[in-house]
Amino acid sequence: MRSWQVVHRGLALLAVDYGMSLVLLVVAVGFSVATLQEQPADGPEGGRQLARLLARRYPTGGRVVVVARETQADAAFAQALADGLAGSPIEVAAEVRGRPAELRHVLERLSAAPERIDALAVHPAVARWPLLQELPGEFPSLRHVEVLVPRSHVWPSFLKADNLLNIANQIAVIAIMAVGMTMVVIAGGIDLSVGSLMALAAVVATRLIRDLAGAEQAGAWQMAACCVAAMAICGLMGLFSGMITTFAGIPAFIATLAMMLVASGLAYMTAEGESIYELPEVFVWLGRGADLAGIPNAVVLMLLLYAAAQVLMTRTVAGRYIYAVGGNREAARLAGVPVERVTVLVYVACGVLAGLGGVVMASQLKSGAPTYGQMYELYVIAAVVVGGTSLSGGEGQMIGTLLGALLIAVIQNGMNLTGVESYQQKVVLGSVILAAVLIDRWKRRLWQRV
Amino acid sequence: MEPGSRETILEVRGVSKRFPGVQALAEVDLSLAAGEVLALVGENGAGKSTLIKILAGALRPDAGEVRLYGCRSELASPAEARRRGIAVMYQEFSLVPALSVAANIFLGRETSAVGVIAQRGEWRRARELLEQLGAANIDPRTPCRALSTAQQQLVEIAKALATDARLLVMDEPTAALSPAESERLLAIARGLRARGLGILFVSHRLEEVLQVADRVMVLRDGRLVAMRPRGEVDREWLIEAMVGRRLEQEFPRRAVAVGEPRLVVRDLRRGKRVCGVTFSIRRGEVLGLTGLVGAGRSETARLICGADRRDGGTIEVDGRPVELRSPRDGLRAGIALLPEDRKSQGLVLSHSVRHNFSLPNLPRLSRAGWIVRRRERCELEHWLSAAHVRIAAAEQPAGQLSGGNQQKLLLARWLAARCQVLLFDEPTRGVDVAAKFEIYQLINNLAAAGKAVLLISSELPEVMGMCDRILVMQAGRIRGELVAAEATQEQIMRLAVG
Known part of the structure; x- marks a missing residue:
């Protein structure tokens, strides 16, 4: 396939959910404007900026004092500054890490010393200390010393790299579960048990690690085996839901509602009503680690799953069968599609992915509790529906679900940033879900008329 | 007036x-x-x-x-x-x-x-x-x-x-x-x-x-x-x-030598709708099955293709008995059904022409579960033109096609599936005159290729014009067999009302 064809197909795929991408874009731009504000350069970027500033200012060399507080961000700032100055003719006379009293102590010592000090390189938060304003009065010998602060810039808080990664991390669990839900809904079903399955997986995985794999001393492979076992149990629950709906003819809504209660109860029983914390430090690798260019591992996993699911749904026989079963069950059956097998398998996949969601969540929080995942089934279904998948089956796109999940996360995040209260957030979120679906419906009707 | x-x-x-x-x-x-x-x-x-x-x-x-x-x-x-x-x-x-x-x-x-x-x-x-x-x-x-x-x-x-x-x-x-x-x-x-x-x-x-x-x-x-x-x-x-033009004749002629029995059905029964149906269709033969609505014709066809489970009876294709638990088994045995209601049983209306065509043919159009898209496109083009299906685009939803084209699309799909036995349930219902003629021609082509065709229809002229023999069903039983060339509408109706 030629490259322009790839580009063209990519655009076409986006155009399918044109409405949703547009809404997402509008919402993102809106929040960007609303959160536009002065961003102090208080991280490593600030340190690097200050190092460049010093190098320009004192090309032939000088003596500076670095001042920062004792927080982590400040440490990163100081470290970046030190790295930036390494190898330059500028000499760090002293590095102050602490409170104003400590700075005063150091300044007293320096003002008494014979060596000349050229500048104080300070963290943006330090620049606001009263001590620095009163410097010339308090230490006359340091009158000529310049106070250098990294310049702040105006930028939306919403668009800061940290925040965007935060959104992706928040949505990872729901989005992973929504992959399975999209398949179920496209096949004409629904699965209300995913929230409970997720809690069950989190509890089972952590309990297995605690009781069988040696708690804090558990090795990586042992932990992986425990997680896979937890996901397999969720897959079995999905198998059961699928069998009841397919062979006993119970509506999926009822069957999975029952499974939701069963799984939730099992989760409480497994955890004996408590949270499980006895986990090794490395257990958080999946949920909190970021091995690929600073992108969280959970997000990488989510993206890989979406890519795989998109391929499955569009390029394989299994995907075609799933669409056909949801589009017209009887016609699919008469065309030789193994309708029962397909239906059962999508529920199994949905269960396994709900289990994976639970494992990721346990890893993010470094604990397993039966209270996880409450209301998650609704958020997952909302992501699927907002993404343009029809609840009557046979229609929908994986990429739409990803956009839907993103839209929900972006709105929640944006409202947090702009200080909307949580009660109001629910109202807004509900309205947005309705609006998104209405827009989609309207767009479709428009398309059908032409 | x-x-x-x-x-x-x-x-x-x-x-x-x-x-x-x-x-x-x-x-x-x-x-x-x-x-x-x-x-x-x-x-x-x-x-x-x-x-x-x-x-x-x-x-x-x-x-x-x-x-x-x-x-x-x-x-x-x-x-x-x-x-x-x-x-x-x-x-x-x-x-x-x-x-x-x-x-x-x-x-x-x-x-x-x-x-x-x-x-x-x-x-x-x-x-x-x-x-x-x-x-x-x-x-x-x-x-x-x-x-x-x-x-x-x-x-x-x-x-x-x-x-x-x-x-x-x-x-x-x-x-x-x-x-x-x-x-x-x-x-x-x-x-x-x-x-x-x-x-x-x-x-x-x-x-x-x-x-x-x-x-x-x-x-x-x-x-x-x-x-x-x-x-x-x-x-x-x-x-x-x-x-807008003169049709030479309503039913195209067919000159096919009829061969060995292809489909043999013995004592097929299910509940009260099908009570011991026995017949056979030979290679190259078009067998008509007619009767009043509710006589058990569609039910019989559904049993033969595996859509419903039979209570009793045997089905043989080319002399080999076949065991059918689902339409999937039926297709494996070379039996395909063109259902009575193409909208609710035949097509997935919201899906594209391409998807609808490929659905039963996917095992053949794929390798290890992956759809070979070149092969799919190729077959689609070939069989759509063979069945005279007129479409605007392969990605057009099947629901947008006219009734005749929908039916021909289903025919194209079964032509591609290379089945030995084809069961057509009311294939020309709600189809216009020109498309009807094309469907008749396709049925004749199938017969000429040695397939066994069962044509279920309520339109007596159609049954009489298209078939070699005609079976008349009433209340779940075959009431009589007529040679089409010699049958009259009155004879058929007399058998049909029992």
Whole structure:
């Protein structure tokens, strides 16, 4: 396939959910404007900026004092500054890490010393200390010393790299579960048990690690085996839901509602009503680690799953069968599609992915509790529906679900940033879900008329 | 009956309607008097549905006017049209299956006291209406889903009468009825005409049109090509006017040597619908299976392809017994079914032509579960053109195709599947004349390729024209076998009614 064809197909795929991408874009731009504000350069970027500033200012060399507080961000700032100055003719006379009293102590010592000090390189938060304003009065010998602060810039808080990664991390669990839900809904079903399955997986995985794999001393492979076992149990629950709906003819809504209660109860029983914390430090690798260019591992996993699911749904026989079963069950059956097998398998996949969601969540929080995942089934279904998948089956796109999940996360995040209260957030979120679906419906009707 | 002598109910003048890419109606004129039956015929896509929708208030014309009782009327909505005395019976019933007959008849016009429906009054009036239609055997209290197709049709008519309609539009009213039921419906239509209703009668069955109509209008490509009194038209003329060219003959000739038995069915039974059916079809043979609706024909076909489980009996293909638990097993054994209702059982309407074509063929079009798209495209092109399916694009939803093209698409899919035994259940229902001819040709080609074909049909001329032998079913049993060349309609009907 030629490259322009790839580009063209990519655009076409986006155009399918044109409405949703547009809404997402509008919402993102809106929040960007609303959160536009002065961003102090208080991280490593600030340190690097200050190092460049010093190098320009004192090309032939000088003596500076670095001042920062004792927080982590400040440490990163100081470290970046030190790295930036390494190898330059500028000499760090002293590095102050602490409170104003400590700075005063150091300044007293320096003002008494014979060596000349050229500048104080300070963290943006330090620049606001009263001590620095009163410097010339308090230490006359340091009158000529310049106070250098990294310049702040105006930028939306919403668009800061940290925040965007935060959104992706928040949505990872729901989005992973929504992959399975999209398949179920496209096949004409629904699965209300995913929230409970997720809690069950989190509890089972952590309990297995605690009781069988040696708690804090558990090795990586042992932990992986425990997680896979937890996901397999969720897959079995999905198998059961699928069998009841397919062979006993119970509506999926009822069957999975029952499974939701069963799984939730099992989760409480497994955890004996408590949270499980006895986990090794490395257990958080999946949920909190970021091995690929600073992108969280959970997000990488989510993206890989979406890519795989998109391929499955569009390029394989299994995907075609799933669409056909949801589009017209009887016609699919008469065309030789193994309708029962397909239906059962999508529920199994949905269960396994709900289990994976639970494992990721346990890893993010470094604990397993039966209270996880409450209301998650609704958020997952909302992501699927907002993404343009029809609840009557046979229609929908994986990429739409990803956009839907993103839209929900972006709105929640944006409202947090702009200080909307949580009660109001629910109202807004509900309205947005309705609006998104209405827009989609309207767009479709428009398309059908032409 | 002279149309001019009575009050004119409906006049349509210069009505046009354009959809993107197609002129659905172009300056159509018509008039309809009280007590007149005007038949509207035309191929699928000729503009009949558009005209009906305009009269029903579901579509607004781009140009022209509709006059009712001499005054210009804007039919802005279906409710408006109903108020103005136009009742439309669509091909798909608009009955609510769970509601009673009476509730359906008075749906939206309930007589109530403080919100409580006066049920007894409704039952009484519903019974009166049904009696007028000669359907006193329908209890107004039964839910509609318990009724047969023909009975539901009568309820639809009663519903129209309950609105005091002056003009009744019947869109393919007999499409789903057996010959005897159709006969009764036509009698009812004549009765309504005698009561002074104007009837616009839309049908593909030309015999009916010739029986019931006072005048016939023919639409072709959105234009009115002919409007003549019944006395001046015959079957040949109608077909010519609809198609715009002369069809050599209605059923294409087939010269195929019949070979060894391909499909042998012995003592097939399921419940009360199929009670011990035995027959065989040989290579290159087209076997007709006819009878009244409910005789067990479709049920028999469903057992043979594995769609339903049989209680007993054996099925052999090419001398080998086959065990069928699902249509998937049927396909593996080389048996395919073209189902009775292509919309609900045949196609996934919202999915593309390509997906619909490939569905049963995917195992062949894929390698290790991956669809080989080049092979898929290749086969699609080849078989669509072999089956004369006309589409705008392979990604077009199948639901947008006309009835004939939908049916040919299903045929194309089975042609590609290379099955040995093909079961066609009413393959030409709701299909226009030209597409019918093409379907007949495809059936002949299949026979010529040595397949065994079972043709289920209620249209006797079709069965007699297309088949080598004819089986007649009644009440779940085969009542007789006739050689098609020597059979008469009377013989078949005598067997069918038992």
